[in-house]
Amino acid sequence: MLRLIVSSRCQPGLKRHVALHPSVNTNTLPQRRCVHNVTARSSYITTRTDKDPYQYQKGFGNRFVSEAVPGTLPVAQNSPQKNKYDLYTEGITGTSFVAPRAESKTAWLYRIRPSVAHKGFTPLPDNPDLEYDFSPLNPRVHMSPTQLAWHPFDIPDSTSPVDFVGGLKTLCGSGNPTLREGMAVHVYTANASMENKAFCNNDGHMLVLPQQGRLDIQTEFGKLMVRPGELVVLQRGIRYKISLPDGPSRGYIQEIFGSQFELPELGPLGTHGLANASDFESPVASFDIDQSPWEIVYKSVSVFDLGLHLTYGGVRVCGKLFVCKQEHTPFDVVAWTGNYVPYKYALEKFVNVGSISKDHIDPSIFCVLTAKSKTPNHAVAELLIFSPRWDVASNTFRPPYYHRNSATEFMGLIYGVYGGRSDGFEPGAASYETGFCPHGVSYDEFKKATEAELGPMRIHEGTMAFMLESSLMLPLTDYAMKRSGKLHEHEPKMWDDLKAQFLGHLDEVNADLRAAGIPEVQPKKTV
DSSP: HHHEESSSSSSSTTTEEEOOTTOOOGGGGGGOOOOOOOOOOSSSBBOOSSSSSEEEEEEESSSSSEEETTTOSSSSOSSSSGGGGOEEEEEEEESSSSSSSOOOOHHHHHSOOOOOOOOOEEOOOTTOOOOOOOOOTTTEEESSSSSSEEEOOOOOTTOOOOOTTEEEEEEEEEEEEEGEEEEEEEEEEEOOOOEEEEEEEESSSEEEEEEEOOOOOEEETEEEEEEEEEEEEEEETTEEEOOTTSSSOOOOEEEEESSSSSOOOGGGGOSSSSSSGGGGGOOOOOOOOOOOOOEEEEESSSSSSOOOOOOOEEETTTEEEEEEEEESOOOEOOOOOEOOOEEEGGGGGBBBOSSSSOOOGEEEEGGGEEEEETTTTTTEEEEEEOEEEEEEOOOOSOOOOBBBBSSSSEEEEESSSSSSSOOOHHHHHHHEEEETOOOOOHHHHHHHHSSSOOEEEEESSTTTTEEESSSSOOOEEEHHHHHHHOEEEGGGGGGGTTOOOGGHHHHHHHHHHHHOOOOOOOOOOOO
């Protein structure tokens, strides 16, 4: 019997013996294919672009692992007696030690010098535009029953350098950091990069939406480039510096106290849609070797009882700022693991859903991120976006119907045009409606929407608008109401032509009432 040796793979040493009958013509056997196996060398990392020179790991809430020097991380433990390269172990807990595992947020950092190596804290001068206490007892906050709006906020002129921290201004909020419940809405306007200075917000998590100019953000976990149209979440207690590669910058910030940003539940949508978890991006480890003097500015609540009002360049505690100096960079983390990590998301990747038959679905379908409050099923804060999509609903009033919501709504425009308003709503502007404040489109938009011939149409093309929504009442600050120079009320005359058209149909109405055996109705006589 003839024995044919056939290679089952195109690799040496992997051969198989096949016994064939002598009558078999081996020239007629089918040719075997080589099987090549390809295996990833590492987990997925994004590709650099001209506008974003950094790389990222993908996913939301993942427990990432990253090392700038391969082999740095300890094996099978977090805090060995001695780390490779004599690095220091530093742990960060973003939640309580006993938080349920699904909610626990932690990180382990392996760094050149620990954060504790500094020269102590010094309070900074008061920034009257930065607010932390939204109690009605605070004379610096105010309530408004009407719709309000602000024209685009001015960017500081070049005669006075103002960085990200110096340009923070609070517009509204609820609660305060000591209660571990609440939120604040800020804007930032800056014309200078932070040099040897970092910022650390000990009060809450910041969701930042740049509107003009990219933000080059260096964090302890690595670097992120964030452009208008992207969001970035910078967690409580994490240090970072912000540079302005495109020059002067402006944007919006939603800060939350005591909660975490989460993806909304999808319910009957199933497993995909809205903001997909795989589209969120977190940095990879990156470190500097820098033993020069640095300042860390802290915003923190721990000194609330000192009665200090601090604002510039450092740690923020309860809206109060402190600075500490050290002789080394805070960005010296060689490797890290964990899920308490900054992340960014491109809003253009949002998967819109909507009615494909008739009527509207509630605007919760536009939710990108949500943060729970202590009241079940009521969010302390949510980010909703209005971006390009199809509108196909038949026999439907397609603009937002006139409504009064229990939620407070703060709206901004990143780019494009958001129609149906009379107030010159431009990129960099903002609007505000407190809970149950009536609002809706102008008469002109109403008239067009009720008379238009309906067909499939694209809306919000080239536009990215957003809404910061909260179940809480959001008092407004002194800066928003008195000092911004940009405040204006919505023009109520935009609704003057919404007349009682029903009265023109009274004959028809009374005929229907008579037919139903119901007394006729007559207008009330005026004196």
